[in-house]
Amino acid sequence: MTTAEKMELLAETLEVETDEISEDTALTDLDNWDSMTKLSLIVMFDDEFGKKITSEDIKKMVTVKDILDLME
Amino acid sequence: MYNIVDLTGRQILITGASSGMGRETAILCSKLGAKVVLVARNEVRLQEAMSNLEGDGHAYYSFDLSKVDEIEDFIKMVVSERGAMDGFVHSAGVGSTRPLKLLKPAALREVMEINYFSFVEIIRCLMKKNAYNEGMSIVGISSISSKQGNQTKTAYCASKSAMDASVRCLAKELADKKVRVNAVNPALIKTEIYQQFLNNSGESEDAKNIMQRQYLGIGEPIDVANMIVYLLSDAAKFITGSCVDIDGGRLSS
Numbered sequence: 001m002t003t004a005e006k007m008e009l010l011a012e013t014l015e016v017e018t019d020e021i022s023e024d025t026a027l028t029d030l031d032n033w034d035s036m037t038k039l040s041l042i043v044m045f046d047d048e049f050g051k052k053i054t055s056e057d058i059k060k061m062v063t064v065k066d067i068l069d070l071m072e
Numbered sequence: 073m074y075n076i077v078d079l080t081g082r083q084i085l086i087t088g089a090s091s092g093m094g095r096e097t098a099i100l101c102s103k104l105g106a107k108v109v110l111v112a113r114n115e116v117r118l119q120e121a122m123s124n125l126e127g128d129g130h131a132y133y134s135f136d137l138s139k140v141d142e143i144e145d146f147i148k149m150v151v152s153e154r155g156a157m158d159g160f161v162h163s164a165g166v167g168s169t170r171p172l173k174l175l176k177p178a179a180l181r182e183v184m185e186i187n188y189f190s191f192v193e194i195i196r197c198l199m200k201k202n203a204y205n206e207g208m209s210i211v212g213i214s215s216i217s218s219k220q221g222n223q224t225k226t227a228y229c230a231s232k233s234a235m236d237a238s239v240r241c242l243a244k245e246l247a248d249k250k251v252r253v254n255a256v257n258p259a260l261i262k263t264e265i266y267q268q269f270l271n272n273s274g275e276s277e278d279a280k281n282i283m284q285r286q287y288l289g290i291g292e293p294i295d296v297a298n299m300i301v302y303l304l305s306d307a308a309k310f311i312t313g314s315c316v317d318i319d320g321g322r323l324s325s
């Protein structure tokens with residue numbers, strides 16, 4: 001998956017437009033960085049990358065880049 | 073000694089027997105004298121469960137219940153190798169936590185197939201001549217989620233409500249055949265499904281609320297297995313079409 005494709009998938013999961021986020025966007029700056037979005041992220045990792053991430057993993061994420069780095 | 077839940081000589085088919093409540097139920101049934109037939113996918117865990125059974129005459133089969141169309145041949149084979157069943161416990165199940173936007177038909181179907189379709193299909197196949205003995209008791213492991221809604225739990229709750237509804241219908245339909253059908257509806261029980269729940273939402277406000285209402289704490293697999301063996305036994309001969317809550321107080325608080 002290219003970085004652009006990852007960005008698109010991530011934007012869809014976070015329910016934002018792709019041009020609203022960049023690698024250094026702080027997750028806490030997103031309007032809807034709530035428990036439902038975090039859960040969507042967990043499900044997306046499972047569906048798209050076969051990866052089981054936990055709420056502990058999410059707690060450690062600070063910027064969009066932290067998520068992108070795990071998307072492989 | 074007089075034992076009201078004696079299962080001596082009964083043969084019980086248990087799905088999801090490689091783990092959690094299914095495994096615990098299998099072990100308890102064997103202690104009460106039953107022969108058990110274990111079904112799940114993971115052969116290593118099935119063998120581990122087998123090694124904990126008391127007595128002999130038990131068997132295990134590795135089978136993926138999401139292959140609903142193959143269940144008929146599978147049950148035929150099991151019955152031809154093991155003989156008729158006196159009990160069936162459906163503990164196989166998957167938890168599913170999915171926001172609506174990620175709940176595509178394939179995800180919905182997967183949960184329904186394992187938690188619900190396979191339950192009805194196994195019963196249908198067991199109701200053939202020589203596949204069951206009169207007095208057979210069927211117990212599905214449903215959940216209190218069949219009665220309570222929660223965000224992201226659409227597929228899971230629906231699969232359990234479907235099971236409850238079928239229990240009521242099948243109980244009446246199969247009464248003439250002297251077959252009883254019931255469900256047990258546990259709240260949070262300490263198994264792998266509970267661990268998944270903790271991983272996904274353990275820290276959330278929702279999880280804290282749940283634990284406040286479930287004031288006897290987290291249940292253990294044996295708490296559910298005890299009720300299942302009771303329903304399997306003749307002591308429960310007047311109970312059919314029921315969905316029995318095992319919830320540490322949760323629904324009453």
Ligand SMILES: NC(=O)c1ccc[n+]([C@@H]2O[C@H](COP(=O)([O-])OP(=O)(O)OC[C@H]3O[C@@H](n4cnc5c(N)ncnc54)[C@H](OP(=O)(O)O)[C@@H]3O)[C@@H](O)[C@H]2O)c1
Pocket residue numbers: 087088089090091092093094111112113114115117135136137138162163164165166167186187213214215216257258259260261262263264265266
């Ligand atoms: N734990 C709770 O808090 C709770 C509360 C209410 C209701 N329940 C219900 O109780 C039942 C038992 O759950 P548990 O907590 O004991 O969970 P568990 O430890 O995860 O056990 C689930 C069992 O289902 C089997 N299984 C899953 N998918 C299968 C498939 N495709 N084909 C065949 N077997 C399959 C698993 O075996 P393999 O992986 O080897 O196939 C395992 O033996 C489930 O129906 C669950 O919904 C659980």
